Amino acid sequence: MGRVQVSDWEEFPRMENDFSDSQLIHHFRGILVAVTKGDRENYDELVGYLHPKRNLNPDEIAILLTTLKALSGAASYIDSVHHEALLFAVSRMSLWNYGTDVMDALLELIISLAASNGKYLDWCLEMLVKHFVPPYYLLDSLKQENIIDRKTKVLSRVHAALKEIADLVPLAPLRLSPIVVQKMPSVFSKEPEIVMYADNMLRLESGAIGEIVGSTMLPALVDRLLELDVEIGWDGILQEDGKCIFEMELEDFTEFGDDENCDSMPPSELLNRKKLQGNMVVDKLDSLIVLTFLHLESCQSSGRLVEVFDVLLASFQKTVLNAYKSKFTQFVMFYACALDPERCGVKFAMVLTDMFCRDVNSPITRMSAVAYLASYLSRAKFLSAALVTSILQSLVDWCYAYCKSHNFDMNPRAHQVFYSGCQAIMYILCFRLRSLMDIPRLKLQLLNMPMEAIWKHKLSPLKVCLPTVVVEFLRQAKAAQFFMTSETFVFNDVLESDFSKAFGGMDRLDMFFPFDPCLLKKSESYIRPHFVRWSKVKTTYDEGDDDNDEISDSGSDASDDDFVDRNAKDMIDDDMMVTVEDLDFTPDLNKMSITPKSSLKYGFETRLDQCTLMPARIRPSTSPESL
Incomplete structure (x- = not known):
């Protein structure tokens, strides 16, 4: 050769x-x-x-x-x-x-x-x-x-x-x-x-x-999103203290940027978004989530979204659901549901409901699932009123059955799953009660649910769940005459009792609401059209004039899709304060998932006439894994 x-x-x-x-x-x-x-x-x-x-x-x-x-x-x-x-x-x-x-x-x-x-x-x-x-x-x-x-x-x-x-x-x-x-x-x-x-x-x-x-690519990407997510430090960002930052006026934050949506943001969100600016980890996470959103849009266009959603859902259940400090990664699921509400949106809700109701799942998994469920049903603008009512029925039925089989006094740590379910019901109704009561057939279904028996049970969920959620729920229930004896649901001495602290304490699952407003600037612009802000929720105690298009109690049954189309009209601003006789608090659910600023945990007094701000947002360090 x-x-x-x-x-x-x-x-x-x-x-x-x-x-x-x-x-x-x-x-x-x-x-x-x-x-x-x-x-x-x-x-x-x-x-x-x-x-x-x-x-x-x-x-x-x-x-x-x-x-x-x-x-x-x-x-x-x-x-x-x-x-x-x-x-x-x-x-x-x-x-x-x-x-x-x-x-x-x-x-x-x-x-x-x-x-x-x-x-x-x-x-x-x-x-x-x-x-x-x-x-x-x-x-x-x-x-x-x-x-x-x-x-x-x-x-x-x-x-x-x-x-x-x-x-x-x-x-x-x-x-x-x-x-x-x-x-x-x-x-x-x-x-x-x-x-x-x-x-x-x-x-x-x-x-x-x-x-x-x-089936490997998407879960791997979600895992990387989660790794970035938990790398983001929150010290000094979401910690409430005696400075009462959430009571500052919006105009104090006008220098925080030119975001076109700034005017509708609460001061706390503007402040926290400003503090995240320039954080390289935040920027990477934001860009990756937007990239994933765009991929989901292309999957929808090609008819593959349902198939891809199943992969995402399995990944969510395996990693994100019980992840410690997950703050933004879950919005991938939220956006996928928004792109296909009838299939993906409904399936996500039903899977979470099933995970909570099935005893075979661990307590942490069940508590996480119902926290995600409550936040999702409250924040997703694209879900029908009928679906929300149906899932509320499932949660109420489960809690009522639990009460009947546990006929003894409260023990917060022994019944954490039960209290998580009760709080989920109240949290959802804080957002949805007015819109559900405006549809006659759904109002009738709500009134027939055995909720009053749950609240009056010896397990006393009203004394254990997050006080700010309880107060807002009772206020709306009273205004809507939701219970025949709603005036009997009051606290004795303090807003946050020792029982409430025992249920949460350092483990405070009771403030875990995963779909609080997204602070990532680019990602939030995709979420915004599908997202319900508390400032836009029309409550039962609102005294403003009803919109002409709003369904009245005397109207006929509405289709499920009517709620989706009308949802934006069902939201109004409500910044008014009320007196202690009307359950003193500020009805601002943008403040609805962090420990109240007056808390036994921080050594503050917690009398009913002193603390009633809805928590600002999730404090990531208190997600279910800490239990």
């Missing part, structure tokens, strides 16, 4: 046209075989042409192209033991550094190696996955027009190569999934790097091999 001499390599650019492809491949096979016999002279010269170089001249490019193409034909002769230097040189090459001719030749070699020998499959897949992001020096230039063009050329070829390898090696997609997950940039990576990598993961999910890898 003839060999290519060193002098031949020097003439390589000119000889290329004088040799057929088969002759070149034959020469390269000879060089590779010679190495196994100890002859490395021409082999080392060959490897030298593969080492990355910048600013190649035309002759060097021609040699590189010919070398790569010939190696593709000789791929079956490449041995991982004797040709380690060659493989290392190839592994250091980046598609981002070359023109399209070299890109195509390099990819041809990678595909040939993957198909020629199974032991190179993982190596080839890793080579392709590493091109999901450009070399580090290009990360800050991704918005430049020439880099955008190069990005398109590189990534289209990478995904096409992955598809070709999958066709040639059916096992490849199964091997690809763990590689993609393993190579994901860490939470400490630059925002362009982690966002671009995630974009390619979602491209795989919706691509030609998505049927195999899709």
Whole structure:
């Protein structure tokens, strides 16, 4: 077998046209075989042409192209033991550094190696996955027009190569999934790097091999969102104290930004959003969530949303549901439901309801599920009144059955699941009671629910649940004449009793409302059209004139969709204060999921005539896992 001499390599650019492809491949096979016999002279010269170089001249490019193409034909002769230097040189090459001719030749070699020998499959897949992001020096230039063009050329070829390898090696997609997950940039990576990598993961999910890898890509991305989520520090942001920050006037925060939605935000939300600005972890999480939202929109357009939602739901149940300090990741589920309320939106609610009602689930899981359920039914503008009433019926029935089988005095820690269910009922009705009472058939269904028996039971949920929720609920119930004897539901001495503290204490699940307003600026703009803010809720004690389009008690039964269409009209601003005789508190549910500023936990007095602000939002450190 003839060999290519060193002098031949020097003439390589000119000889290329004088040799057929088969002759070149034959020469390269000879060089590779010679190495196994100890002859490395021409082999080392060959490897030298593969080492990355910048600013190649035309002759060097021609040699590189010919070398790569010939190696593709000789791929079956490449041995991982004797040709380690060659493989290392190839592994250091980046598609981002070359023109399209070299890109195509390099990819041809990678595909040939993957198909020629199974032991190179993982190596080839890793080579392709590493091109999901450009070399580090290009990360800050991704918005430049020439880099955008190069990005398109590189990534289209990478995904096409992955598809070709999958066709040639059916096992490849199964091997690809763990590689993609393993190579994901860490939470400490630059925002362009982690966002671009995630974009390619979602491209795989919706691509030609998505049927195999899709069930891995989305859960892995959600896991990374959660990792970023819990990295966000909240010290000094959401902690209430004696300064009463939530009582500051809105105009005190006008310098916080030019967000078009600022006027409708409570001061606490503006303050907290301002404090999050400039946080690199927050920015990465915000960008990744928006990227996921856009992917969900594309899935909806292609008719795949229900299928993708099932994958997301399984991931949510496995990780997010009981996650400690999850603040924003759950809005991926919320947005998916908003895109398809009739299927995804209803399914999410029903799954959460089932998780709470089934005794086979752990107490923490059940408490988390009902907290998510209460927050979801309260905040999701797209859910029908009929669905909300149906789920309320399920919760009431469960709590009533629990009361009948536990006919003894309260023990907060022994009945945490029960108290979580009771609080969920009250929380939902704080948001929905007025709109449900305005629909005759739903009003009748509500009035027939055995809620009064639950509140009067020896377990005394009104003394154990979060006082601000209880007070708001009782105030609305009284105004709506919801109970025949609603005036009997009062506290004896203090608003937050020792029982309430025992139920929560350091574990305060009673303030876990996961879908409080989103503080991520870009993500919130997607959530906003589908989200109910407390400032827009029309309560039963509101004295404003009813809208002409509002359904009155004397009207006929409304369709389920009427509630969705009318929801925006059912919300009004309500900042009025009331006297202690009317259960003194500020009806502001933007303050509805954090420990009241007057709390035994903080050593403040908690008399009924002193503390009644609805909690501001979830305090992440008190999610169910702390139990």
